[in-house]
Amino acid sequence: NKRVILSNYVTGFPKESDMKITSGSIKLKVAEGSKDTVLLKNLYLSCDPYMRWRMSKLDRPSFVDSFHPGELKFWILHIQNYAKDDLVWGSTGWEEYSLVTAPQLLIKIQHTDVPLSYYTGILGMPGVTAYAGLYEVCSPKKGEYVYVSAASGAVGQLVGQFAKLAGCYVVGSAGSKEKVDLLKNKFGFDDAFNYKEEPDLDAALKRCFPQGIDIYFENVGGKMLDAVLLNMRLRGRIAVCGMISQYNLEKPEGVHNLEQLIGKRIRLEGFLAGDYYHLYPKFLELVIPAIREGKMVYVEDIAEGLENAPAALVGLFTGRNVGKQLVAVA
Numbered sequence: 001n002k003r004v005i006l007s008n009y010v011t012g013f014p015k016e017s018d019m020k021i022t023s024g025s026i027k028l029k030v031a032e033g034s035k036d037t038v039l040l041k042n043l044y045l046s047c048d049p050y051m052r053w054r055m056s057k058l059d060r061p062s063f064v065d066s067f068h069p070g071e072l073k074f075w076i077l078h079i080q081n082y083a084k085d086d087l088v089w090g091s092t093g094w095e096e097y098s099l100v101t102a103p104q105l106l107i108k109i110q111h112t113d114v115p116l117s118y119y120t121g122i123l124g125m126p127g128v129t130a131y132a133g134l135y136e137v138c139s140p141k142k143g144e145y146v147y148v149s150a151a152s153g154a155v156g157q158l159v160g161q162f163a164k165l166a167g168c169y170v171v172g173s174a175g176s177k178e179k180v181d182l183l184k185n186k187f188g189f190d191d192a193f194n195y196k197e198e199p200d201l202d203a204a205l206k207r208c209f210p211q212g213i214d215i216y217f218e219n220v221g222g223k224m225l226d227a228v229l230l231n232m233r234l235r236g237r238i239a240v241c242g243m244i245s246q247y248n249l250e251k252p253e254g255v256h257n258l259e260q261l262i263g264k265r266i267r268l269e270g271f272l273a274g275d276y277y278h279l280y281p282k283f284l285e286l287v288i289p290a291i292r293e294g295k296m297v298y299v300e301d302i303a304e305g306l307e308n309a310p311a312a313l314v315g316l317f318t319g320r321n322v323g324k325q326l327v328a329v330a
């Protein structure tokens with residue numbers, strides 16, 4: 001069983017050498033008649049920015065624990081009943097085969113007329129994140145102005161499409177011309193800009209939103225959040241999904257414009273996808289038909305083979321991925 005494990009706690013930008021590939025046999029220590037352990041063959045593995053937190057020795061409160069060098073595991077929720085050859089998505093190690101014991105997140109896959117890789121993205125955790133963060137946290141109304149940062153990624157491309165389904169005007173930012181083109185021509189954003197070519201983010205936002213922003217879906221943090229705060233409208237909502245620009249810093253940057261929250265009565269709310277999995281059936285009712293009818297699309301960036309997983313994960317922090325980054329294992 002080949003696995004990717006953490007070599008050492010990471011400081012600063014993660015490197016491929018912070019992880020290593022090991023191989024060994026899987027230990028099958030399942031009690032006779034046990035109904036709470038399953039052996040999984042992993043087909044696709046997901047690369048997610050939050051894994052960076054877990055690669056540090058965390059020195060402040062966090063919703064996840066640190067990985068320990070020698071392991072690379074995921075977070076855990078619940079288990080149901082499974083039969084041989086069932087297809088599932090959920091939390092496993094980065095390895096060819098996983099022995100999964102309750103209580104762990106495993107959800108049975110019901111719809112197989114879509115690519116199975118989608119269960120790492122549009123039909124998996126990033127999908128629930130985009131859906132809950134936009135619809136549940138921000139309650140978008142027709143005609144509202146929505147801004148999404150890191151907009152071409154796993155979560156962002158979906159937030160933009162959900163906001164269009166809700167009848168909003170949507171602008172996204174991303175870090176290359178290719179990604180900006182995708183936002184405008186593939187995902188249906190009304191406008192988009194390359195934040196790396198906009199030294200004055202406040203001016204870029206004023207150009208795209210002369211009337212201001214009602215909803216900001218925050219994926220980036222730092223200077224971007226500061227610029228957005230200056231451009232929010234009265235009773236705006238900010239869903240704090242992530243702050244990827246901060247994850248590799250020893251000390252997070254300060255945010256200077258928080259006083260904008262007061263006069264504009266802005267609601268700034270952090271959220272976690274894990275709190276919304278009870279909505280998964282309702283989410284599928286919206287997304288599965290939308291995929292089948294071509295009303296929603298999804299762009300993936302698929303690395304081939306477990307040995308390319310470390311580079312794929314590291315690439316999230318330089319924007320190397322175009323769309324949802326995942327790894328095809330088998």
Ligand code: NDP
Pocket residue numbers: 047048049050125126129150151152153154155156173174175176179219220240241242243244245246271272273274315316317318319320321322323324325
């Ligand atoms: P993406 O697929 O968007 O990949 C990360 C992208 O972030 C990169 O491609 C890059 O795009 C951008 N990026 C990297 N570094 C920086 C930087 N310093 N400044 C600005 N942009 C940067 O990842 P996801 O869609 O999976 O995740 C997006 C965000 O959502 C992350 O912050 C993540 O932590 C968060 N998240 C939160 C969840 C929750 O439950 N709250 C669940 C899932 C994700 P570009 O080329 O555009 O710079």
